[in-house]
Each structure stands twice: as C-alpha cells, then as structure tokens.
Amino acid sequence: MTPQPDLAEQAAIISTMRFVKTMMGLFTRSDIGPPPDIPPGPAIYAANHRSLADLLLASITFHSWGRPIRPLVASSYFRKPGIGPLLSRLRCIPVDGSIALELAVVEIEAGWSVAIMPEGRVVPPEEWNADGVGRLHSGVGRLALDTGLPVVANGASGTEGFWPRGATGPRIRPWGRYPLALRSEVLGVITAATSREATEIIRDALVRCTTQADSVTREMRRGR
Numbered sequence: 001m002t003p004q005p006d007l008a009e010q011a012a013i014i015s016t017m018r019f020v021k022t023m024m025g026l027f028t029r030s031d032i033g034p035p036p037d038i039p040p041g042p043a044i045y046a047a048n049h050r051s052l053a054d055l056l057l058a059s060i061t062f063h064s065w066g067r068p069i070r071p072l073v074a075s076s077y078f079r080k081p082g083i084g085p086l087l088s089r090l091r092c093i094p095v096d097g098s099i100a101l102e103l104a105v106v107e108i109e110a111g112w113s114v115a116i117m118p119e120g121r122v123v124p125p126e127e128w129n130a131d132g133v134g135r136l137h138s139g140v141g142r143l144a145l146d147t148g149l150p151v152v153a154n155g156a157s158g159t160e161g162f163w164p165r166g167a168t169g170p171r172i173r174p175w176g177r178y179p180l181a182l183r184s185e186v187l188g189v190i191t192a193a194t195s196r197e198a199t200e201i202i203r204d205a206l207v208r209c210t211t212q213a214d215s216v217t218r219e220m221r222r223g224r
Contacts, residue, residue: 141198155209179220
C-alpha cells in the first residue's frame with residue numbers, strides 16, 4: 001500500500017501555491033489545461049524548462065489541479081534571494097547531479113508525486129527553437145522504468161518572456177500581463193527496452209505538449 005504524505009505538509013504546499021497563483025495573476029494571464037486523468041497515488045510529471053518562471057507556472061498549474069506535486073530543483077537555486085525561500089515553502093526537492101534520481105525515489109516511496117525538468121537546466125532558445133524542447137537526460141526514462149509510475153508530460157510556453165534566461169528576476173510591465181500556457185498529455189506507465197528509449201517517448205510527448213502551449217500563447221497575444 002502506498003504511504004499517504006503528511007496532510008499538514010500537503011496543505012502547506014497547496015497554501016503556498018495559492019499565494020503564488022494570486023501574485024502571478026497580477027503580472028500574467030495563464031491558460032492551464034484540465035487535470036490529467038490518472039489513478040490516485042504518486043506519478044511523475046515531466047516538463048520542458050525555458051525559464052525559472054516555469055516553477056511559478058507549475059505552482060499555478062498544480063494548485064488549479066489541486067495536487068501538491070513536488071518539483072526537483074537544483075540546490076543552487078535555494079540559495080538565491082527571493083526565489084530560494086519560496087522554493088523551500090513549496091517543499092521543492094533540492095538536488096545535485098547524480099543523486100537527483102535517488103532523492104526522487106525517496107519522496108516517491110513516501111507517497112509524493114514529483115515533477116522533473118529532464119533538460120536539466122534552463123535551456124537557451126537556440127537549443128529549443130527547432131521543436132520547442134532541448135535534449136533530455138536519460139535519467140527521466142530510468143526513473144519511469146524503475147518506479148513503474150504513470151508519467152504525465154507537460155509543455156510550458158510564455159515563461160521565457162516573463163522571466164528570460166539569465167535575468168535576475170521577472171520582467172514586470174504595468175501595461176499588460178504576460179500570457180502563459182501549459183498543456184499536458186498522460187503517457188501512463190511507460191514500457192521500453194532501455195532508459196534512452198523511454199526518454200525519447202517522453203521527449204516526443206513534451207514536444208507535442210509544448211507545440212500546443214506555444215499555439216495557445218500566440219493566440220493569447222493576438223487577442224489581448
């Protein structure tokens with residue numbers, strides 16, 4: 001039987017996500033798709049990574065879905081002013097290098113769902129312009145195969161304009177809110193011969209989701 005994460009911890013995460021959603025609503029407009037239709041229990045949520053604002057959009061998304069999902073985030077970001085304390089309040093999981101998957105498994109075994117950005121870093125536009133997604137590390141495929149958990153692919157768009165790569169913080173403009181969008185696809189339990197094959201299945205889904213999300217943000221910009 002899968003353990004149930006601490007209810008107080010779940011409530012604290014949801015409360016912080018609600019705060020992020022409220023604050024982000026002052027500066028952005030978000031179009032989030034419906035919650036993924038998966039069984040109760042832990043799951044792996046994989047997403048593209050264009051901006052630090054992806055973590056803020058994740059909070060909006062997971063709050064809208066009512067799911068206290070815990071993202072894996074490079075430990076160096078926890079030491080940054082502003083975003084660092086927020087990551088701690090969101091109970092994000094600080095990771096470094098090769099132990100990231102081990103830490104993810106520990107939290108999964110405790111009953112938590114985890115979110116992972118398998119590109120491993122904020123990807124520069126020249127590396128994702130071809131199809132919207134950069135190269136993935138094969139660890140996400142290995143995690144999916146080793147745990148046997150359902151996988152949900154998520155494509156985010158618009159975050160790169162709100163908080164550009166390399167910027168110290170978001171761009172705030174009083175004349176209009178930035179359009180953000182996210183689209184998801186349930187892959188379920190992945191069966192593949194190798195972790196690389198599983199990773200390619202996940203990447204193909206990320207490309208589909210990101211393409212849909214990019215289309216939504218374009219429409220949002222035209223309609224403003």
